[in-house]
Amino acid sequence: MAQDEAISPVEGAAVLEALFHQSPTGLLILDTELRILRINLTRPVLHAAPPEQIMGRHVTEVYDLSAPGEVEAMLHGVLEGGTPAQGRLVGVRPKGAPGPEYLFSVSASRLEDAQGRILGLLTEMLDVTEREKVDARLRVLGSVREHVGQTLDVVATCEELVQAVVPDLADIAVVEVVDAVVRGEEPPLSPLGPVPLRRAAYGHRGGGDQIQAHPVGDVRALPLPTPYAQTLTDLKPRLVALGPDTPWLAANPPRAEAIRASGARFLITAPLTLRGTVLGLLSLYRTDQADVYDEDDVTLALAVAAHTALCIDNARRYTREHAIASTIQRHLLPPHPAPRTTVETAHVHVPAEAGGGGGFDTFALPGARTALVVGEVAGQGIHAATTMGQMRTATHSLAALDLEPDELLARLNDTAISLAQERAALPPDDPMPLTGSCAYAVHDPLAQTCTIALAGHPPPVIAHPDGTTQIPDLPAGPPLGTAEGPPFAATTVSVADGSVLAFYTASLLHTSPSPDTLQRVLAHPERPLQDLCDDVLYRLRSDIRHGDVILLLARTHPFPADQVATWHLDHHPKTVATARAHARHQLVLWRVDEETTYATEMIVSELVTNAVRYGTPPVWLQLIKDSTLTCEVHDSNALAPRLRHAKTIDEGGRGLFIIAQLAQNWGVRYTLDGKTVWAEQTLPPATTARPQQRA
Numbered sequence: 001m002a003q004d005e006a007i008s009p010v011e012g013a014a015v016l017e018a019l020f021h022q023s024p025t026g027l028l029i030l031d032t033e034l035r036i037l038r039i040n041l042t043r044p045v046l047h048a049a050p051p052e053q054i055m056g057r058h059v060t061e062v063y064d065l066s067a068p069g070e071v072e073a074m075l076h077g078v079l080e081g082g083t084p085a086q087g088r089l090v091g092v093r094p095k096g097a098p099g100p101e102y103l104f105s106v107s108a109s110r111l112e113d114a115q116g117r118i119l120g121l122l123t124e125m126l127d128v129t130e131r132e133k134v135d136a137r138l139r140v141l142g143s144v145r146e147h148v149g150q151t152l153d154v155v156a157t158c159e160e161l162v163q164a165v166v167p168d169l170a171d172i173a174v175v176e177v178v179d180a181v182v183r184g185e186e187p188p189l190s191p192l193g194p195v196p197l198r199r200a201a202y203g204h205r206g207g208g209d210q211i212q213a214h215p216v217g218d219v220r221a222l223p224l225p226t227p228y229a230q231t232l233t234d235l236k237p238r239l240v241a242l243g244p245d246t247p248w249l250a251a252n253p254p255r256a257e258a259i260r261a262s263g264a265r266f267l268i269t270a271p272l273t274l275r276g277t278v279l280g281l282l283s284l285y286r287t288d289q290a291d292v293y294d295e296d297d298v299t300l301a302l303a304v305a306a307h308t309a310l311c312i313d314n315a316r317r318y319t320r321e322h323a324i325a326s327t328i329q330r331h332l333l334p335p336h337p338a339p340r341t342t343v344e345t346a347h348v349h350v351p352a353e354a355g356g357g358g359g360f361d362t363f364a365l366p367g368a369r370t371a372l373v374v375g376e377v378a379g380q381g382i383h384a385a386t387t388m389g390q391m392r393t394a395t396h397s398l399a400a401l402d403l404e405p406d407e408l409l410a411r412l413n414d415t416a417i418s419l420a421q422e423r424a425a426l427p428p429d430d431p432m433p434l435t436g437s438c439a440y441a442v443h444d445p446l447a448q449t450c451t452i453a454l455a456g457h458p459p460p461v462i463a464h465p466d467g468t469t470q471i472p473d474l475p476a477g478p479p480l481g482t483a484e485g486p487p488f489a490a491t492t493v494s495v496a497d498g499s500v501l502a503f504y505t506a507s508l509l510h511t512s513p514s515p516d517t518l519q520r521v522l523a524h525p526e527r528p529l530q531d532l533c534d535d536v537l538y539r540l541r542s543d544i545r546h547g548d549v550i551l552l553l554a555r556t557h558p559f560p561a562d563q564v565a566t567w568h569l570d571h572h573p574k575t576v577a578t579a580r581a582h583a584r585h586q587l588v589l590w591r592v593d594e595e596t597t598y599a600t601e602m603i604v605s606e607l608v609t610n611a612v613r614y615g616t617p618p619v620w621l622q623l624i625k626d627s628t629l630t631c632e633v634h635d636s637n638a639l640a641p642r643l644r645h646a647k648t649i650d651e652g653g654r655g656l657f658i659i660a661q662l663a664q665n666w667g668v669r670y671t672l673d674g675k676t677v678w679a680e681q682t683l684p685p686a687t688t689a690r691p692q693q694r695a
Helices: 009-022 068-081 129-147 154-165 227-234 247-251 253-262 295-332 381-399 405-424 506-511 517-522 529-538 575-589 594-614 655-662
Strands: 026-031 036-039 063-065 085-094 102-112 118-127 172-178 197-204 238-241 266-274 277-286 343-350 356-365 369-380 436-444 449-455 461-463 490-494 500-504 549-556 564-569 619-625 628-635 665-671 674-682
Touching: 068 085, 068 102, 068 118, 102 129, 129 154, 129 295, 154 172, 154 197, 154 277, 154 295, 197 277, 227 238, 227 266, 227 277, 238 295, 247 253, 266 295, 277 295, 343 356, 343 369, 343 529, 356 381, 356 549, 369 381, 369 500, 369 549, 381 405, 381 436, 405 436, 405 449, 436 500, 461 517, 500 506, 500 517, 506 549, 517 529, 529 549, 564 575, 564 594, 575 594, 575 619, 594 619, 594 628, 594 655, 594 674, 655 665, 655 674
Parallel strands: none
Antiparallel strands: 026 036, 026 118, 063 085, 085 102, 102 118, 172 197, 172 277, 238 266, 266 277, 343 549, 356 369, 369 436, 436 449, 449 490, 461 500, 500 549, 564 619, 619 628, 628 674, 665 674
16 A cells, blocks of 8 residues: 555544444454453453453453463464464353353454564454354254164164264253054054153263163153153143253152253253154253253254154164064965975075065975975065065965976966066056076985976085085076076986985075085084074174075985885786776775775776876886875876866766866876876875984
């Protein structure tokens, strides 16, 4: 500025007077000893005492500062170095004055005369109390929105809330949730009566042990009349000052004792509510007499409670859906498979956290054979569990047709595609498309073989009696629900008696410490199956599990030689009588009752007649006495017999109709060298072969 444009002393004095009498910013002039020489009289918050009692006194004698040592160091630094200090946040309260602490943004500049002599400091104090409160509230709300609701667990959500609001919004926070909500049940409507609430989370500024009215996990109703109960009655928040004479404390002695012990001075109660239903209650306490709650804090508490209520309801819905899915899955899975003469089974099932779509099954097939099934469908929760139930029903229905494993999977895949098309027609927010995997195997103890087909599923592990293990080289096959892809293929492997077959879901491999964990465990196949299952289970990692972990073990045993009889028959009409005689003689040896024996003779007669009349040699008859009595007739003609109703004047055509009336079940099984027509009959309990007892 040019010399002739310089401000005159008179003008400078006028500017100074205007600043100290009209500026909204607090101004102080301090000498080199930090004594107050002048103060802005427009900021009464800075001086509770008259100005004449303030002038000449050290700044720390006039104000209680949040960090007096740091403030003095800052001011001395400006005096010594000359570099201004900008925007230092300092808590300020007039010395000894009651009331809250104010936040000021403090800046300081050094004052010098024309000769450069240091005169003191000009200190600017901008009241940012409200601004900082708003910022603090926004930080609390942001923290709640970021951290609350990270898990789909009601109690964990409440714990996240406590961690987010203590100590920035409250010195003590308590979250209580309607106990039915914790279990996933529907929340009650307002007004809330004497409904039990579970103390789900508790936190306080100091950490460590603290006297609580009730321990976390305690379940009890809120007593009346208290602000807690009133808040859950009308769903309106309460801001309450606490003191020794607060009348409603007498209605709740445990809380009164905890409040007195903690030194709580102020309370906000906010309802955890959603769409008119009551999920719980949030209680916030402050212990500092000067740190008073206001209506803005109540508004913040309501916003925090609203977000938390939504998260709790999401967790509740998940808990409910998980419980339903687990119940469905539990009823679908065979908890105690029926004992088999030739197959001993044990299993491990570790459900996914959200309830997966895994399943397994074992069931009897004609001819003393056993079907072993393990599979899973994509997705989690109710949809996955119900879909697996549909697939399990379809598998049983297809198995009743006595299909080969590859043909069964092909038809099961058609079912999955049909279900997927139905699902695709549902609203866009429906779960993921239907896909799945399956391993289907049939163990034949008479041939000592196992025929296996896979649909996008890992192959089984076979542990032989000598301790060696094998993963057979099987075609993987396309996943279920795939319209295009290579055809399914079945592979027959030899399985000696005493071998262990291990079928599993892919999640077992992902959670095992190493890919060969299962093989190492199965290297000792003589151990009890449940011990082998437990050994695999104890080795699993629990940190990464995205689906159901299922392990199905099956140990093979020989079929009793005296419970099966086979005869090769000549290919001419007279062989029918011979076959009936063989059957009657064998049933007498087995002590089968006369009624069953007569029915079996009729079945043998009709089956052998059809084989001789329409089939081609060789022909053989086989009777198998297990839990049922099975009659099988084999010939080399692949042409299938057909059940039809003969007319009155027809001379034939009633054979299979008669068999269908006499037998519990009948069917046709095709082989590479022809077909086998079989019929099953129920045996009285006294003649049923008892499955061998295994350790």
